Amino acid sequence: MLCCLNPDCSNPLNPCGIPNCQSCGVPLIPLLRGHYRVIKVLSDEGGFGRTYLAEDVDKLNERCVVKQLAPKVQGTYALKKAIESFQQEAQRLQELGKNSQIPTLLAYFEEDSYLYLVQEFIDGQTLLKELRQQGTCSETEIREVLLDLLPVLKFIHERGVIHRDIKPQNIMRRSPQPMLTRGVGGMSASGGKIGGAKGELVLIDFGASKQLSATVRTKPGTTIGTRGYSPLEQLQDGEAYPASDLFGLGATCFHLISGVSPGLLWTENGYSWVASWRQYLKRPISTDLAEIFDKLLKKDIKERYQSVDEVIKDLVSEPLPSPSPILTNRLLAGAVILLLGFGGVWYVNDFQLLDFIGDKNSFxxxxxxxxxxxxxxxxxxxxxxxxxxxxxxxxxxxxxxxxxxxxxxxxxxxxxxxxxxxxxxxxxxxxxxxxxxxxxxxxxxxxxxxxxxxxxxxxxxxxxxxxxxxxxxxxxxxxxxxxxxxxxxxxxxxxxxxxxxxxxxxxxxxxxxxxxxxxxxxxxxxxxxxxxxxxxxxxxxxxxxxxxxxxxxxxxxxxxxxxxxxxxxxxxxxxxxxxxxxxxxxxxxxxxxxxxxxxxxxxxxxxxxxxxxxxxxxxxxxxxxxxxxxxxxxxxxxxxxxxxxxxxxxxxxxxxxxxxxxxxxx
The missing domain is CATH 2.130.10.10 (YVTN repeat-like/Quinoprotein amine dehydrogenase)
Known part of the structure; x- marks a missing residue:
């Protein structure tokens, strides 16, 4: 099948080999920019374009995601802001794409008066879909989610980016790859998961991301984020900080462990739910994790965690229930843990550790x-x-x-x-x-x-x-x-x-x-x-x-x-x-x-x-x-x-x- 790239087409799927769309009559583009075959609409951005699934014919039909900017907005300011936002998303993906937990930017170009952004296709499903299929998470699984996502948030915050829309829909879990096992005839693939662990989590949709500054403001009257997952300072004033992403992470983990949508709670109760989130749990959780939730979900940003390091320090300073392979892997990959003689635990970034143990540079x-x-x-x-x-x-x-x-x-x-x-x-x-x-x-x-x-x-x-x-x-x-x-x-x-x-x-x-x-x-x-x-x-x-x-x-x-x-x-x-x-x-x-x-x-x-x-x-x-x-x-x-x-x-x-x-x- 071939997809029509007219963002207004109501039935964009067409058989290959025909010159024009059967639904809207617009000429079909067999290969976008000469090598992307667009095959399916993944989402409609509500007046700003669409997101498509495509195949790169130059890479043995490797799948990729194509985002199209086709804004239906009036006035030069609105159009300018839409284009700037799209360009910023491309810039952020380019800067951040070396991290395996962020989709890689493959291309950014203009064709037929539309802007296109091509990025890595993540083979997997969102945490929201996983929640609906498998049910709520255990406490151990929530700790795994936190330790999988906190290093990637630290990575983007250190590079001047705030995501601004952390929620289960914007977190994907890669499908586990088949595990190689050694048999009589050599290596073969089994249906098991690598190390018995779940796939890596990937943070997607940087379209709402903004450059990090002391205060990031949008045009008065506009907001970026999702009700229930975005904190007060972001929805009310258009301001965003690293602590704003941490609120979204806390709301996401609450949703995964309770099965209750923060968006529904926000509609019914505003921000009052963050003070009474425990009543929605189906089973109690440990005191230390509950205290972490409390601090992640503080309505007042001054009372909330201010950085990823603060969260990790609290998260790893208490005994963890039933450690799993993915937990161990994340700790080894993302941090250095120093076990001190008096029983404490320090978390430090690996580069900071080098500075900590080294001498001051005499130059x-x-x-x-x-x-x-x-x-x-x-x-x-x-x-x-x-x-x-x-x-x-x-x-x-x-x-x-x-x-x-x-x-x-x-x-x-x-x-x-x-x-x-x-x-x-x-x-x-x-x-x-x-x-x-x-x-x-x-x-x-x-x-x-x-x-x-x-x-x-x-x-x-x-x-x-x-x-x-x-x-x-x-x-x-x-x-x-x-x-x-x-x-x-x-x-x-x-x-x-x-x-x-x-x-x-x-x-x-x-x-x-x-x-x-x-x-x-x-x-x-x-x-x-x-x-x-x-x-x-x-x-x-x-x-x-x-x-x-x-x-x-x-x-x-x-x-x-x-x-x-x-x-x-x-x-x-x-x-x-x-x-x-x-x-x-x-x-x-x-x-x-x-x-x-x-x-x-x-x-x-x-x-x-x-x-x-x-x-x-x-x-x-x-x-x-x-x-x-x-x-x-x-x-x-x-x-x-x-x-x-x-x-x-x-x-x-x-x-x-x-x-x-x-x-x-x-």
């Missing part, structure tokens, strides 16, 4: 605090020699951008804040400084670029032209050209200081996460989430060559000062060096255990620095290809790094909201 100069959300990008601007500031001992200006919508300028020598620039309409995704020290560019989530004077803190102008968020920026060595890469794969070239658009080049099929000019200003390298790096001739605006070798999206690109070598980093945890003239791969650095989000090269071309989601920065010798040292100081993933013009100082930014300054030499 750390200073930690800068000031942003209220994750720091997305850092850059270092020199001081123009003709500026009065050149005699003020600054040594350079550090510029940082954040999801808190601000830019901050810092004295690189002292670490003191100079300016906070607040003219951005939304989160700031990227920042770049000009080599002459006279311009700072910021790329924003509202599709704009702003130019600033770093010496005065004044806004120069706003550049319009991108149709989606600006993910990356670079300024040429002569300070006369700006390149910007966006979420939809487009690159725009701009003239500086006028801000006049020179050209738009569009060849990537995924977000452009990094751009870099060659030292002579004749070529531009762009790294994309389509797993490729492209080298552009800036005179002809044509692609010179394409670098392929990374197995995951490109996070950062840089070119050595001699213009001979291109460096690239990727979500595949590696850094690669390429011959810029021939396109041949020279070397692969392996050492990070998670995505390498940012790279930078010293002005003398001798050292490459890399910042990773494994919370570390590594320094590499480009001549010997050896690792020089590892810098540890961030408690969460490193998002961006920059090296000062004199090569003596490295700045690193993280999702922990801090900026660290490091000395490059002793």
């Amino acid at each position: 750390l100069i200073k930690t800068l605090n000031g942003h209220s959300n994750l720091v997305t990008s850092v850059a270092i601007s020199p001081i123009p020699p003709d500026s009065p500031l050149s005699k003020g001992g600054l040594g350079g200006i550090l510029v940082s951008s954040s999801f808190d919508t601000t830019l901050k300028l810092w004295n690189l020598a002292t670490g003191k804040e100079i300016f906070t620039l607040e003219g951005n309409a939304g989160s700031v995704h990227s920042v770049a400084t000009s080599p002459d020290g006279r311009t700072v560019a910021s790329g924003n989530g509202d599709n704009t670029i702003k130019l600033w004077n770093p010496l005065t803190g004044q806004e120069i102008r706003t550049l319009y032209g991108h149709l989606s968020s600006v993910e990356s920026l670079a300024i040429s060595s002569d300070s006369k050209m700006l390149a910007s890469g966006s979420f939809n794969g487009t690159i725009i070239l701009w003239k500086l200081p006028s801000g006049k658009e020179i050209a738009t080049i569009n060849s990537h099929s995924g977000a452009v996460k990094s751009v870099a000019f060659s030292p002579d200003g004749k070529t531009l390298a762009s790294g994309s989430e389509d797993n490729t790096i492209k080298l552009w001739n800036l005179a002809s605006k044509k692609v010179i060559r394409i670098f392929k070798g990374h197995s995951q999206p490109i996070r950062s690109v840089a070119i050595t000062p001699d213009g001979k070598t291109l460096a690239s980093s990727s979500a595949d945890d590696t850094i690669k060096l390429w011959n810029l003239s021939t396109g041949q791969e020279i070397h692969t650095f392996k050492g990070h255990s998670f995505s390498v989000n940012s790279i930078a090269i010293t002005p003398d071309g001798k050292i490459l620095a890399s910042g990773s989601s494994d919370h570390t920065i590594k320094l590499w010798d480009l001549a010997t290809k050896w690792e020089i040292r590892t810098l540890k100081g961030h408690s969460k993933e490193v998002t961006s790094i920059a090296i000062s013009p004199d090569g003596k100082t490295l700045a690193s930014a993280g999702t922990d909201g801090t900026i660290n300054l490091w000395r490059m030499v002793r």
